[in-house]
Amino acid sequence: MILIVAEKRSVAQAIAKYLGRSYRVQRIHGVPVYSFSYGGREAAALGLSGHIMDFDFAARQNVWTWLPPEELFNATPLLVVRREALDYVKALRALAAKADEVYLALDADVEGEAIAYEAALVVRSVNKRAPIRRVLFNAVTPREITAAFQRPTKLDLKKVEKVFTRMQIDLTLGAAFTRFLTLAVREHLERGRFLSYGPCQTPVLGMVVTRELQRRNFKPEKYYILKALVEVEGHRIEMSSDVRYKSREEGERAAASVKHGVVKTALYKPHEVEPPEPLETVELERRASRWLGINAKKTLDIAEELYRAGYISYPRTETTIYPQTLDLREILRDLAETEHGPYAEELLRRSFKPTRGDSDDGAHPPIYPTKGATKAEIMKIFGKAGAQAWAIYDFVVRHFLATLSPPALVEKQKIAAAFGGVEMYAEGQRVISEGYWRIYPWERQRDKPLPRVSPGAPARAIKVEVVERETEPPPQMTESELLALMKKYGIGTDATMQDHIHTNVKRGYMKLAKGRCVPTDLGIALATALFQHAPELIEPTVRAKIEAALNSIVRNSTPPPKLIAEVKAEFRTYYENLKARREEIKKALLNALNTHRQ
DNA sequence: GCAAGGTC
Structure with missing residues (x-):
C-alpha cells in the first residue's frame, strides 16, 4: 500500500x-x-x-x-x-x-x-x-x-533543523521572560493571568507604544501659509504656498507681494493608476481592516470558513502571481450567475492581462474566488456571521476582478504661479477613465479639476490671506499600518501576524478600536521598562536577527546546538539586566496594573 | 499557565 x-x-x-x-x-x-x-x-x-x-x-x-x-x-x-x-x-x-x-x-x-x-x-x-x-x-x-x-x-534536513531550532529558541526565550515578568507581580495578578513576552508579540507592542508616546510627547507648533484666489485667463483658481512661515508677520510680509504674477507651469499629464496585485493574506487583512471595518483576526477567521466551504482559495499565502495553471476565464465564467456576473462577462468579452506582483511562496496561489455565490447564498450559509462573510467574499471577488481590469486613467494637473519671490500652487485632477475603480470602489479617486491655463499667462490675486496652522502629532497606529510594519521588519508570517496583534489584546497590553491600536497603561509600562532595561528584547529588529541566524543553518550549515547556545548566551545577559532592575520594573508594572483595575 | 508556527 x-x-x-x-x-x-x-x-x-x-x-x-x-x-x-x-x-x-x-x-x-x-x-x-x-x-x-x-x-x-x-x-x-x-x-x-x-x-x-x-x-x-x-x-x-x-x-x-x-x-x-x-x-x-x-x-x-x-x-x-x-x-x-x-x-x-x-x-x-x-x-x-x-x-x-x-x-x-x-x-x-x-x-x-x-x-x-x-x-x-x-x-x-x-x-x-x-x-x-x-x-x-x-x-x-x-x-x-x-x-x-x-x-x-x-x-531537506537543514530546513527541518531550522524550524526545530526556531521552536526551541522561541519557547526558551518566551518562557524565561514570561515567567520572570509574571513572577515579579504574581501576588497582584488574578488567577490564571500572566504577563507574556515573545519575540514577535513584544516588538509589535513596542511599535504601538512608541507611536503612542510620540503622540503624547508631541508639542504642536503654529505656522502660517498663504492662500489666494487667483485669476488667470478669466478663470478663478484657489492657490496656496508651500512655504511654512514661522510668524503671522512673516506671512503678512510675503502676502504683500502677492498681487500681479505670472504662470510658471501649467501641467496636464495623463497618469495611469494600476489595479492592485493578486491578493495575499496580509493585504487582505489590511484592506479589510481599513475599508470593511473588520479586524485582521476576524478577517482571517472568516476567510478560513469561506475556504472550507469552497468559496475562496487557501487564505494563507504570500504569493502575488497567478500560476500558469490557473484558468482565469473559467473563474470568470463561474461568477456569471451572481451579482458580479455582468462585470465578469464584460471581462470575458475582451482580452485581459492579470496584474502580477513579485512574490511567490512556492506553496500556495494568491487568494481568488473558487466558486461564484450570490449574497443570498452566503447570508444563508453563514447565518449570524452572514454580513461579514459576504463583505469578505465580495471583497475577494472584486479584488480578483480588479486584477484583470484595465487601469484607471486620470489627468494630473498642476499650476504654479510666481508673484515676485513668492510661488503659489494649485493641484488637481480629472478622471478620464474609471478602469478598475468601477468594480473596486475603495480606491476610487475624486474629480477636482483645474481650469486649462497657459504658461506665461498673467496671474492676478483677487484675495490673499495668511492662514494659521498647527503641526499635528503622528496619527494613532492603525492595524493596517501595524501589519505593514510587521511585514517590513519580518515579524511573524502571513498566517500569524494577526495572531501577534491579538495576543497583545488578550494580555491586556493594547486595545483595537475602529481599526486603531491603542496601548493600555499596562502595555505602556511593560514596553517602557523593556526599552529602558533590555531594549534588545523589544526593538522591531529582534525577530529579523533571530531569523537571519536561523537561516545560517540552511545556508552555511551552522550546527543548531552552536546557534542555540549563542542565542541563549546573548539573551541571558538581557535577562540579567532585567533581573538587576527587578524591583523597579515590578513597581512600574504594579502601578499600571492598579490604575488599570480602577 | 510561557512562544511561534502549522492547521480546524
Whole structure:
C-alpha cells in the first residue's frame, strides 16, 4: 500500500482526486482518509492539521514557582507529540504499519519540511523498511501534483533543523521572560493571568507604544501659509504656498507681494493608476481592516470558513502571481450567475492581462474566488456571521476582478504661479477613465479639476490671506499600518501576524478600536521598562536577527546546538539586566496594573 | 499557565 501524507485535509483529498480515477473516504480514529488506486496499487492519502509535534520542557521544569526562570537557559526542550494531534498520530501509525512506500506531500515550505519530518518519525516508529520519499508541488493542481509524484525527492534536513531550532529558541526565550515578568507581580495578578513576552508579540507592542508616546510627547507648533484666489485667463483658481512661515508677520510680509504674477507651469499629464496585485493574506487583512471595518483576526477567521466551504482559495499565502495553471476565464465564467456576473462577462468579452506582483511562496496561489455565490447564498450559509462573510467574499471577488481590469486613467494637473519671490500652487485632477475603480470602489479617486491655463499667462490675486496652522502629532497606529510594519521588519508570517496583534489584546497590553491600536497603561509600562532595561528584547529588529541566524543553518550549515547556545548566551545577559532592575520594573508594572483595575 | 508556527 502507498501511504501519502499531506499537511491538511483539502490537499489529501485533492491528491486522491488527481492521482486516482475515483476515491473513497473512510475515517480512521476520526481522521478522514482518502483511498484510491494509483498505478494499479492501493493508495491512501491522509491530511494532517499542521504540526503533530512540539517542543516542551520536562514536567518539573514547568513548575513556575519551583524553577528560577533563568534555569530555562540551561534546559533543553524535548520533542513531544501534541495532545491535539493524537488522533492524527494514531491514524498515521495505523496506516504506516501497512505501508510499503510512503510519500510526504506536505507544503513546499520550511514548516512543511518540518511537519514531513515529524510524520517520518511516526512512520519509522512502526515501519522500519518502507522507503520514505518527499514530493514537492507549487500548486494543488492536477498537473503539479502528477508531476510531483513522478519526481520524488528526499527530505531537506537543514530546513527541518531550522524550524526545530526556531521552536526551541522561541519557547526558551518566551518562557524565561514570561515567567520572570509574571513572577515579579504574581501576588497582584488574578488567577490564571500572566504577563507574556515573545519575540514577535513584544516588538509589535513596542511599535504601538512608541507611536503612542510620540503622540503624547508631541508639542504642536503654529505656522502660517498663504492662500489666494487667483485669476488667470478669466478663470478663478484657489492657490496656496508651500512655504511654512514661522510668524503671522512673516506671512503678512510675503502676502504683500502677492498681487500681479505670472504662470510658471501649467501641467496636464495623463497618469495611469494600476489595479492592485493578486491578493495575499496580509493585504487582505489590511484592506479589510481599513475599508470593511473588520479586524485582521476576524478577517482571517472568516476567510478560513469561506475556504472550507469552497468559496475562496487557501487564505494563507504570500504569493502575488497567478500560476500558469490557473484558468482565469473559467473563474470568470463561474461568477456569471451572481451579482458580479455582468462585470465578469464584460471581462470575458475582451482580452485581459492579470496584474502580477513579485512574490511567490512556492506553496500556495494568491487568494481568488473558487466558486461564484450570490449574497443570498452566503447570508444563508453563514447565518449570524452572514454580513461579514459576504463583505469578505465580495471583497475577494472584486479584488480578483480588479486584477484583470484595465487601469484607471486620470489627468494630473498642476499650476504654479510666481508673484515676485513668492510661488503659489494649485493641484488637481480629472478622471478620464474609471478602469478598475468601477468594480473596486475603495480606491476610487475624486474629480477636482483645474481650469486649462497657459504658461506665461498673467496671474492676478483677487484675495490673499495668511492662514494659521498647527503641526499635528503622528496619527494613532492603525492595524493596517501595524501589519505593514510587521511585514517590513519580518515579524511573524502571513498566517500569524494577526495572531501577534491579538495576543497583545488578550494580555491586556493594547486595545483595537475602529481599526486603531491603542496601548493600555499596562502595555505602556511593560514596553517602557523593556526599552529602558533590555531594549534588545523589544526593538522591531529582534525577530529579523533571530531569523537571519536561523537561516545560517540552511545556508552555511551552522550546527543548531552552536546557534542555540549563542542565542541563549546573548539573551541571558538581557535577562540579567532585567533581573538587576527587578524591583523597579515590578513597581512600574504594579502601578499600571492598579490604575488599570480602577 | 510561557512562544511561534502549522492547521480546524
